[in-house]
Amino acid sequence: ETGVTQTPRHLVMGMTNKKSLKCEQHLGHNAMYWYKQSAKKPLELMFVYSLEERVENNSVPSRFSPECPNSSHLFLHLHTLQPEDSALYLCASSQDLRGRGETQYFGPGTRLLVL
Amino acid sequence: QKEVEQNSGPLSVPEGAIASLNCTYSDRGSQSFFWYRQYSGKSPELIMSIYSNGDKEDGRFTAQLNKASQYVSLLIRDSQPSDSATYLCAVMAFGNRDDKIIFGKGTRLHILP
Numbered sequence: 001e002t003g004v005t006q007t008p009r010h011l012v013m014g015m016t017n018k019k020s021l022k023c024e025q026h027l028g029h030n031a032m033y034w035y036k037q038s039a040k041k042p043l044e045l046m047f048v049y050s051l052e053e054r055v056e057n058n059s060v061p062s063r064f065s066p067e068c069p070n071s072s073h074l075f076l077h078l079h080t081l082q083p084e085d086s087a088l089y090l091c092a093s094s095q096d097l098r099g100r101g102e103t104q105y106f107g108p109g110t111r112l113l114v115l
Numbered sequence: 116q117k118e119v120e121q122n123s124g125p126l127s128v129p130e131g132a133i134a135s136l137n138c139t140y141s142d143r144g145s146q147s148f149f150w151y152r153q154y155s156g157k158s159p160e161l162i163m164s165i166y167s168n169g170d171k172e173d174g175r176f177t178a179q180l181n182k183a184s185q186y187v188s189l190l191i192r193d194s195q196p197s198d199s200a201t202y203l204c205a206v207m208a209f210g211n212r213d214d215k216i217i218f219g220k221g222t223r224l225h226i227l228p
Contacts, residue, residue, distance in 0.1 A: 002160070042119070043203070043218040056215060090158055102147055102207055104216065106158040
């Protein structure tokens, strides 16, 4: 248990559905991240939030929409996804973005399957 | 393009032997280095972090950093079957707006009983 929780743990959705992934951290951290992990690929950073402000968006398609209402919660809203978006979506948090506080702690992930 | 390279493996090591995992990185400005362990179907978990040249030991794990040669390694002594997992190397530079943590693809380690 790392102090980072994610729901749901598994999600199956059609290409026309709208769903949201939720992440919550209980560590008092200031930075939160969304990653995508596909088979045979390195972890792909999707979004970074620091103190609720988005500071990184690695050219992620607009069908993925993040929301960070406060420093403890992070959402990833999904809309009109493609089958190639099927992957493990990992949330992580760190104390800070830079310096020695950047060690990231991961949630258990949401396994997403797009049909 | 900043890159982190790892041999994908699988690396097979007999139980009780030393497992050596290597990682090279391209960004000379990198300051922070991490090793994560990821079991199949699970999320990554942090094993070691290292920031200075040299060795850092924690139990059976030793991280080694050589910034001049741009490599970081992880040694696992007295390997156990429970060490069988994928090990992810992660590297971060900081000090400008573009800094971010970059992960390698991971090395699959298999400890042979």
